[in-house]
Amino acid sequence: MTGARLHRGAVGAAVFLVAGELVIRFGLSENLLFPPPSAILYEAARLPADAAFLAGVGTTLTNWALGLLIAIAVAVPAGVLLGALSPVERAIRPVLEFMRPIPSVAIIPLAILLIPVDELMKVSVIVYASMWPILINTLYGMHDVDPLAKDTLRSFGFGHLAVLARVSLPSAAPFVATGIRIAAGIALVLAVSAELVAGGVAGIGVYVNVAGSGNRMDLMMAATFWAGVFGVLANVILLAGERRLFRWHHARTGANP
Structure with a gap:
């Protein structure tokens, strides 16, 4: 298939x-x-x-990877915490629903004004954009945990932390992986977009801007093509990892990612 x-x-x-x-x-x-x-x-x-392009690729992918890793480190624990504590989630949910639909590209000018360090600004924008799918998917995963499995473990005397570690986290892990895969694409879009808007010394977006200033549409589109290739490769690698690690989940749900 x-x-x-x-x-x-x-x-x-x-x-x-x-x-x-x-x-x-x-x-x-x-x-x-x-x-x-x-x-x-x-x-x-x-x-x-092209040495200039390769340098730009290195800068963009470094910002992409760093921003994505920080987003994972922030969003996964936050999603687990909110999913495990329903009162806290109900209190925070209105704020999340207000902030989540804000277009991430729209905050780039604000980030430029608030964060004077160029690389830190770009990474911060990537973190903001990519944390939402991870956080929301982690929440959905925590809500999808079989209550009977949790009740069964509690009946054997296991506490809340043990139930979380033995049932909730393993059940939510496939949802977290899907959120990370979605976030990887979003992070790459924001990495290039921030370079297009804010400029800088190197980056795929910076290379596109330079090519555009020289009226080289072919170079602009070629660099954009490679950005798309990197996005496809990241998705393929993460999807392969999902299938290998969570084969049991796809067999249980009948999903074919």
Whole structure:
């Protein structure tokens, strides 16, 4: 099934690229000032030999990984705590529901004003954006724990911490993993977006800005292409880890992530 999905996805991408090439090459849209896919892919193939681009990739991925790790370290314990303590969750939930829908990109200008250190500002924006899916999925996972399993363990004399460690956390772990996978994509989007808005010394977004100032649309799109590749790779790796670690969960629910 997975191989069939990959095959269909590859065919769909190829059809899209060929259609775009034909539209641009044969002037079906005369006012469209956009490089053909072949030119974008050619520049994308050359970018791994570009030292400036590689430096930018290193900066972006470092900020991405650091922000995601901090978000995990903050959101998972917070989600477990709120999920285990219903009165606390009910008190905090209105604040969460107010802050969660705020577009993360919209806080970048505010972060620029409040945090003068460039790298710290970018990491902070990534943390803010990526912590929400982890926190919400952790909460859902804590709520999905089988109450009968918890009651059974309590009947054998286990305390709250033992029930949390033996039942609640293992049951919530697949939800946490899904939240982390979703957050990884969001974190990469914010890492590049912060560089596009705030600039800086290096980064994929900074490289795109420089290419745009030189009117190199092909380079802009090639760098954007690589950002998409990194996002796909992160999702594939995390999804493979989910399937391997939580095979029992997918078998129980019938899910096929």
